[in-house]
Amino acid sequence: MFKKETYIARRAELARKMEGRGLIVLPGHVESPVNYRGNTYHFRQDSTFLYYFGLSVPGLAAVIDTDTGEATLFGNDFTVDDIIWMGPQPRIGDLAASVGVMRTAPFAAFAAGVGEAVARERKVHFLPPYRGETKLLLGTMLPAGAAPSVDLIRAVVSMRDKKSDEEIEQIEEACATGYEMHTLAMSMCHLGVTEREIAGAIEGVSLQRGWGVSFHPIVSQHGETLHNHNHSGVLEAGRMLLVDAGAEATSGYASDFTRTIPVGGRFTARQKDIYDIVLAANNLAFDIATPDVRYVDVHLASARVLVDGLRSLGLIRGSIDDAVAAGAHSLFMPHGLGHLMGLDVHDMEDIGENYVGYDEETPRSTHPSCSACRMGRRLEAGMVVSVEPGIYFVPALIDKWRSSEGAGGGTLGKIAAGFIDFARVESYLDFGGIRLEDDMLITPDGNRLLGARRVPITPDEIAKAVNG
Amino acid sequence: MFKKETYIARRAELARKMEGRGLIVLPGHVESPVNYRGNTYHFRQDSTFLYYFGLSVPGLAAVIDTDTGEATLFGNDFTVDDIIWMGPQPRIGDLAASVGVMRTAPFAAFAAGVGEAVARERKVHFLPPYRGETKLLLGTMLPAGAAPSVDLIRAVVSMRDKKSDEEIEQIEEACATGYEMHTLAMSMCHLGVTEREIAGAIEGVSLQRGWGVSFHPIVSQHGETLHNHNHSGVLEAGRMLLVDAGAEATSGYASDFTRTIPVGGRFTARQKDIYDIVLAANNLAFDIATPDVRYVDVHLASARVLVDGLRSLGLIRGSIDDAVAAGAHSLFMPHGLGHLMGLDVHDMEDIGENYVGYDEETPRSTHPSCSACRMGRRLEAGMVVSVEPGIYFVPALIDKWRSSEGAGGGTLGKIAAGFIDFARVESYLDFGGIRLEDDMLITPDGNRLLGARRVPITPDEIAKAVNG
Numbered sequence: 001m002f003k004k005e006t007y008i009a010r011r012a013e014l015a016r017k018m019e020g021r022g023l024i025v026l027p028g029h030v031e032s033p034v035n036y037r038g039n040t041y042h043f044r045q046d047s048t049f050l051y052y053f054g055l056s057v058p059g060l061a062a063v064i065d066t067d068t069g070e071a072t073l074f075g076n077d078f079t080v081d082d083i084i085w086m087g088p089q090p091r092i093g094d095l096a097a098s099v100g101v102m103r104t105a106p107f108a109a110f111a112a113g114v115g116e117a118v119a120r121e122r123k124v125h126f127l128p129p130y131r132g133e134t135k136l137l138l139g140t141m142l143p144a145g146a147a148p149s150v151d152l153i154r155a156v157v158s159m160r161d162k163k164s165d166e167e168i169e170q171i172e173e174a175c176a177t178g179y180e181m182h183t184l185a186m187s188m189c190h191l192g193v194t195e196r197e198i199a200g201a202i203e204g205v206s207l208q209r210g211w212g213v214s215f216h217p218i219v220s221q222h223g224e225t226l227h228n229h230n231h232s233g234v235l236e237a238g239r240m241l242l243v244d245a246g247a248e249a250t251s252g253y254a255s256d257f258t259r260t261i262p263v264g265g266r267f268t269a270r271q272k273d274i275y276d277i278v279l280a281a282n283n284l285a286f287d288i289a290t291p292d293v294r295y296v297d298v299h300l301a302s303a304r305v306l307v308d309g310l311r312s313l314g315l316i317r318g319s320i321d322d323a324v325a326a327g328a329h330s331l332f333m334p335h336g337l338g339h340l341m342g343l344d345v346h347d348m349e350d351i352g353e354n355y356v357g358y359d360e361e362t363p364r365s366t367h368p369s370c371s372a373c374r375m376g377r378r379l380e381a382g383m384v385v386s387v388e389p390g391i392y393f394v395p396a397l398i399d400k401w402r403s404s405e406g407a408g409g410g411t412l413g414k415i416a417a418g419f420i421d422f423a424r425v426e427s428y429l430d431f432g433g434i435r436l437e438d439d440m441l442i443t444p445d446g447n448r449l450l451g452a453r454r455v456p457i458t459p460d461e462i463a464k465a466v467n468g
Numbered sequence: 469m470f471k472k473e474t475y476i477a478r479r480a481e482l483a484r485k486m487e488g489r490g491l492i493v494l495p496g497h498v499e500s501p502v503n504y505r506g507n508t509y510h511f512r513q514d515s516t517f518l519y520y521f522g523l524s525v526p527g528l529a530a531v532i533d534t535d536t537g538e539a540t541l542f543g544n545d546f547t548v549d550d551i552i553w554m555g556p557q558p559r560i561g562d563l564a565a566s567v568g569v570m571r572t573a574p575f576a577a578f579a580a581g582v583g584e585a586v587a588r589e590r591k592v593h594f595l596p597p598y599r600g601e602t603k604l605l606l607g608t609m610l611p612a613g614a615a616p617s618v619d620l621i622r623a624v625v626s627m628r629d630k631k632s633d634e635e636i637e638q639i640e641e642a643c644a645t646g647y648e649m650h651t652l653a654m655s656m657c658h659l660g661v662t663e664r665e666i667a668g669a670i671e672g673v674s675l676q677r678g679w680g681v682s683f684h685p686i687v688s689q690h691g692e693t694l695h696n697h698n699h700s701g702v703l704e705a706g707r708m709l710l711v712d713a714g715a716e717a718t719s720g721y722a723s724d725f726t727r728t729i730p731v732g733g734r735f736t737a738r739q740k741d742i743y744d745i746v747l748a749a750n751n752l753a754f755d756i757a758t759p760d761v762r763y764v765d766v767h768l769a770s771a772r773v774l775v776d777g778l779r780s781l782g783l784i785r786g787s788i789d790d791a792v793a794a795g796a797h798s799l800f801m802p803h804g805l806g807h808l809m810g811l812d813v814h815d816m817e818d819i820g821e822n823y824v825g826y827d828e829e830t831p832r833s834t835h836p837s838c839s840a841c842r843m844g845r846r847l848e849a850g851m852v853v854s855v856e857p858g859i860y861f862v863p864a865l866i867d868k869w870r871s872s873e874g875a876g877g878g879t880l881g882k883i884a885a886g887f888i889d890f891a892r893v894e895s896y897l898d899f900g901g902i903r904l905e906d907d908m909l910i911t912p913d914g915n916r917l918l919g920a921r922r923v924p925i926t927p928d929e930i931a932k933a934v935n936g
Binding site: 032040046080083085086088130131134199203204206207208212215216334397 | 500501502503504505506507508509510512514515548551552553554555556598599600601602603604664665667668669670671672673674675676677680683684690693694695696698802811812813814816817818862864865868
């Protein structure tokens with residue numbers, strides 16, 4: 001938690017941006033049950049609530065009145081019996097005061113008060129709910145069919161998208177834990193170890209140092225499966241382990257790194273060829289990202305590096321410019337270069353990716369060259385983004401492209417026919433996938449890598465981290 | 469997952485118990501979001517769904533028709549695009565066949581089909597929902613105010629409360645991981661280590677060996693705070709660390725152990741006096757628990773051991789029988805001796821503790837001697853229960869009793885005045901609390917401790933586990 005002046009200033013700025021437009025309604029999280037109400041997951045506060053109110057405590061809600069700028073915190077004080085079971089607990093008034101809020105009320109007054117404002121036809125602004133409990137709560141106080149507020153989304157994004165120095169400090173802390181997690185994974189990357197053992201060990205580190213992982217880690221020899229949380233594999237000779245994992249500091253800020261580690265520490269020549277291309281694409285992003293550059297252009301510049309490399313291996317044909325313009329790289333990297341990071345590892349994804357990663361000047365594109373990019377708009381100093389190029393050989397995707405080519409039709413068929421050497425590509429069907437991800441802060445005159453030390457990334461560094 | 473015959477037999481038995489009474493509706497779980505929809509907690513299936521359908525996959529639901537005994541599994545097949553991102557996935561038909569279900573339908577047919585049955589005035593039985601997402605789903609298909617089915621609750625409890633050999637094997641696996649977690653905690657229990665480091669390390673072990681913890685571990689030098697998940701403390705000389713933690717096997721079955729470890733491994737004389745009393749109360753339960761004995765009587769027998777010991781230390785006065793009958797022990801152990809265990813660490817707590825731990829013969833009591841007992845009814849072979857006596861010095865509870873005594877009134881005041889030596893008790897206000905918990909299987913002729921080896925518990929074993 002930051003000092004209370006931070007939260008007072010943030011709320012004042014939000015109220016100013018929304019001035020005269022009614023009530024801003026921010027429900028916090030309740031506990032999230034695993035298999036019965038009393039058995040809960042690690043508590044995680046809603047990030048926007050955390051940003052404006054700083055309190056990682058279940059059962060709170062808040063309202064900001066944009067006419068007066070006044071904030072009210074809603075929550076119930078603990079009873080004597082609660083205190084017997086839970087130990088001494090702060091009172092709501094004390095919690096509120098610790099983040100500079102002067103008005104408090106019991107939790108029941110939240111729904112009642114908002115319901116009353118709705119009845120008096122005051123405008124009520126809320127963000128898209130994503131937890132069932134929040135949806136149920138909003139359902140009790142809002143008219144059926146009430147829609148989340150785009151004005152509020154825009155106002156929140158315009159504040160949360162750039163990080164202050166004290167936020168960067170927290171992200172650096174999460175990066176330090178991420179470093180430990182990844183180097184531990186490397187030290188365990190030996191024949192016969194299970195993916196689950198490594199996933200559990202690194203999640204353990206994140207829990208020892210902070211609030212745990214910033215997302216469920218991917219620890220898989222099938223790096224080509226992008227959303228892979230199956231950790232049942234046993235490490236085999238000749239394969240690579242993709243580890244995509246980050247930590248959450250106790251403040252809620254996230255880190256997010258990916259490394260791809262050969263089992264036993266040494267790449268084969270074929271692996272190293274692909275690895276070097278991905279590493280060059282990652283490094284390039286740090287050479288060129290700077291305020292005012294659009295992130296879609298950084299993505300496309302990295303794609304050029306990928307295409308150049310894949311061309312030299314005979315997997316892509318034709319000119320680099322044409323192949324990138326057509327989106328030929330998206331067979332090998334069917335995702336964007338990165339995303340904003342902050343209190344969420346995909347920052348503000350709950351609010352809506354298109355408001356976070358795009359704007360009027362750079363709307364989301366459906367073109368294959370960047371259709372799956374989470375982030376496209378111009379960079380600004382203070383933004384934190386992930387940089388995560390990859391090359392994957394996804395059998396189902398290669399099939400889809402190849403059959404489009406056979407069918408002779410559609411955009412995909414044309415790219416496939418024009419730029420892909422499927423005979424070569426299919427000789428890589430057993431390859432898996434490589435991704436290399438770092439976290440980048442945009443500075444006034446360029447960018448810098450987050451984390452005191454870069455997580456081992458060159459083949460030599462990796463070999464050393466695996467074999468000690 | 470067990471073999472499909474197990475699930476076929478379980479569903480047939482449930483249908484028989486509910487024969488001719490309409491539809492049994494069992495929604496499975498969807499993913500549970502942390503801070504946005506795509507960032508989810510570790511998936512945990514609903515335990516009753518897991519018991520009858522064995523599939524730990526999000527987005528499923530099931531209906532059992534008690535007229536025909538027929539089961540239908542609802543869920544959506546993955547699209548080609550899903551498979552590109554998630555790798556090859558089994559089809560719903562294959563999932564269903566793997567647990568002996570012949571009929572499947574798309575997920576949307578679940579709510580539609582149940583809604584239609586409701587419209588035709590068929591009786592629909594469901595269990596109490598505890599996740600927001602499940603409440604929202606049920607809300608779309610059931611009439612407003614529809615109540616969970618007590619018939620179904622009773623039928624499910626009558627099956628899940630006794631464990632088969634294959635279930636016991638799974639609980640033993642969770643116990644083996646629990647053993648590792650606790651001995652690791654002991655080896656770390658040294659001056660200057662943080663509670664968080666230990667909590668994270670043992671949760672890491674549970675993730676390395678299975679699905680993770682069976683509940684959010686308690687790792688605290690304030691063992692007197694019963695629901696304590698604050699792990700910010702640093703281990704101090706002269707204090708004890710209470711560790712209440714268990715693992716969940718990949719099948720979902722739970723273990724649950726508590727140990728109380730002196731920082732550095734050696735108890736002070738005052739700590740050892742109290743520790744020996746709690747250990748004797750734990751051991752006694754294993755001496756007397758056997759089928760047909762009511763668990764409330766095992767609780768009271770353990771309470772006698774506590775009272776006997778506390779009397780010899782001068783904290784309780786009067787006769788042992790009178791003190792236990794009055795409930796004087798509940799100042800020091802304000803909870804019951806244990807609870808049923810199985811797919812949930814508090815087995816079937818979602819369904820309702822009073823149906824699980826009590827029955828018509830042994831209804832829940834409000835008497836102070838066992839008012840907070842989760843489990844009171846007669847033991848039967850195949851039941852798994854926790855055995856967890858404790859002695860705590862809870863300042864807020866001592867205050868409450870003492871002020872009741874002063875006020876001279878009420879049941880509490882009488883117990884306080886009759887049996888408690890507050891001057892002695894208050895000399896222990898800085899003591900903390902001790903709990904010692906093991907897991908017990910009721911066998912046809914008595915009981916046995918679960919786990920291949922008992923987690924170190926004598927002061928000598930503890931000293932060795934701390935100091936190697």
